[in-house]
Amino acid sequence: MALDPRLRIESLRRMLRIRRFEDAVAKAVRAGEIPGACHSSAGQEAAIVGACMALAAEDYVTGTHRSHGHPIGKGAALGPLMAELMGKAEGICGGRGGSMHLADVSVGIVGESAIVGGGIPIATGAALSAQVLGNGRVSLCFFGDGATNQGTFHESLNMAAIWRLPAVYVCENNRYAATTPLALSHAVPGVATRAQAYGIPAESVDGQDLDAVHAAVERAVARARAGEGPGLVEALTYRYDEHAVNLLIPAQYRSPEEIAAWRERDPLAIYRARLLAEGVLDAAAADAIEAEVAAEVKEALAFARAGAEPAPATVFDHLYANPVGPAPELR
Numbered sequence: 616m617a618l619d620p621r622l623r624i625e626s627l628r629r630m631l632r633i634r635r636f637e638d639a640v641a642k643a644v645r646a647g648e649i650p651g652a653c654h655s656s657a658g659q660e661a662a663i664v665g666a667c668m669a670l671a672a673e674d675y676v677t678g679t680h681r682s683h684g685h686p687i688g689k690g691a692a693l694g695p696l697m698a699e700l701m702g703k704a705e706g707i708c709g710g711r712g713g714s715m716h717l718a719d720v721s722v723g724i725v726g727e728s729a730i731v732g733g734g735i736p737i738a739t740g741a742a743l744s745a746q747v748l749g750n751g752r753v754s755l756c757f758f759g760d761g762a763t764n765q766g767t768f769h770e771s772l773n774m775a776a777i778w779r780l781p782a783v784y785v786c787e788n789n790r791y792a793a794t795t796p797l798a799l800s801h802a803v804p805g806v807a808t809r810a811q812a813y814g815i816p817a818e819s820v821d822g823q824d825l826d827a828v829h830a831a832v833e834r835a836v837a838r839a840r841a842g843e844g845p846g847l848v849e850a851l852t853y854r855y856d857e858h859a860v861n862l863l864i865p866a867q868y869r870s871p872e873e874i875a876a877w878r879e880r881d882p883l884a885i886y887r888a889r890l891l892a893e894g895v896l897d898a899a900a901a902d903a904i905e906a907e908v909a910a911e912v913k914e915a916l917a918f919a920r921a922g923a924e925p926a927p928a929t930v931f932d933h934l935y936a937n938p939v940g941p942a943p944e945l946r
Contacts, residue, residue: 618668618829620895626668626825627890627901630660630883631908633684636693639912640683640700640714641860648920649700652859653714656684659787661882662850663688665828666755666785669836670723675741675754677734678727680715681787681854685757689722693915703922709933710925731792732758732765735784739771742782742845753839755783755832761792763806772845776813779844783835784810786849787822793858794868810847822852823882826889853877 618626637655644653656663659681667676667688678685686696691707699706700714707719715729725741728734738756745752762768763786775782786806790797797804810817816838820827828850835846855878857864890896896904931937 616833617826622668623890623895624900624904626664626829627883627886627896628904628908629664629667629688629690630825630886631905632693632911633657633660633663633687634883635908635912636683636687636696636915637856639697639916641856643701643916644861649714650702651714652862653683653700654681654859655854655856656681658855658877658882659789659822659850659852660684660688661825661886662785662787662822662828662852663757665825666757666783666832666848666850668825669829669832670753670755673723673750674752674836675723675725675738675745676757677725677738677741677754678717678757679734679759679762679787680727680729680731681759682715682717682727685727686717686719686722686724689719689724691719691722691724693911694918695719697915697919698922701919701922702924703919704925704929705918705922709929711933732762732767734758735762735765735767735771738784739775739780739782742775742780742839743778745781746778751840753781753783753836755785755836757785757787759792760786760788760790760797760806761795761800762786763809764792764800768809772810772813772815772847775845776815779842781839781842782845783832783839784815784845784847785832786847787852788849789852789854791854791858791868794864796868805849807847807849815845815847817847817849819849819851822850823880823885825882825886852882853880 637657640653643649663684695707702710704710718726738754742754807817807819818831820831831848
């Protein structure tokens with residue numbers, strides 16, 4: 616079922632929030648405000664938001680090392696996300712997760728992992744818990760094309776198929792595992808065909824088209840929620856930035872012409888133009904949303920910059936057990 620006009624406008628807003636957030640993160644990384652390297656999802660917004668808009672608020676989501684967009688696509692607040700990237704106590708994980716290990720259970724994000732394919736068994740486990748508890752929830756897992764060469768992908772799909780788990784696997788196929796092109800790492804082109812080995816329904820769709828992604832994921836979610844087992848959607852998309860901001864790439868592996876061609880298919884421009892053409896909103900309203908999102912990202916930066924560094928005494932908080940124990944008394 617197509618999104619109603621209100622949710623279509625919200626979809627555009629969430630895509631804009633991801634893009635402007637990623638732009639701000641890239642600047643903060645280069646300025647030294649965010650340590651290490653960060654993986655931008657700019658260019659992949661339609662795949663993320665299209666999938667998330669097919670979910671209920673209580674449904675589970677796991678993500679990847681390219682993880683900022685997933686909580687935003689599910690509706691997370693930007694301030695605590697930015698604070699987390701800056702390592703502040705006000706971050707959604709108390710400054711402990713950083714860029715690649717975000718979790719925001721308030722919007723169903725149960726975890727994201729720097730380990731390639733690491734979120735796939737977590738999402739499968741969340742689907743198993745939903746089945747056992749009978750709570751009607753669906754577990755959606757985002758992963759990249761590189762993750763489909765990991766054992767966790769095949770093991771998880773096999774288990775989900777055998778037990779008919781309410782899991783939906785969404786591959787953000789951006790054609791490169793870091794710098795390795797898909798053609799050099801996959802004997803069979805595409806990812807959707809791999810689901811056939813496990814009897815799992817799969818679709819491959821244009822990942823720059825939010826409506827196409829939403830429709831495919833919505834079909835998979837409906838089957839999963841009805842007890843018909845897992846589904847897989849391959850969203851053919853593209854990342855505009857390097858594998859990671861602030862990470863040295865040793866060789867030219869993408870041509871300027873390739874990048875330019877994909878930038879011509881910017882998912883934000885495509886969706887804005889579609890909403891204008893269909894009369895869902897006018898140019899003034901679209902510009903107002905742009906301005907509102909810019910202000911929201913500015914506020915998120917201010918919130919994060921004003922945050923506190925985590926107190927050293929809290930280093931063992933949130934662990935199952937303190938591995939050191941109380942300090943011995945001095946005599």
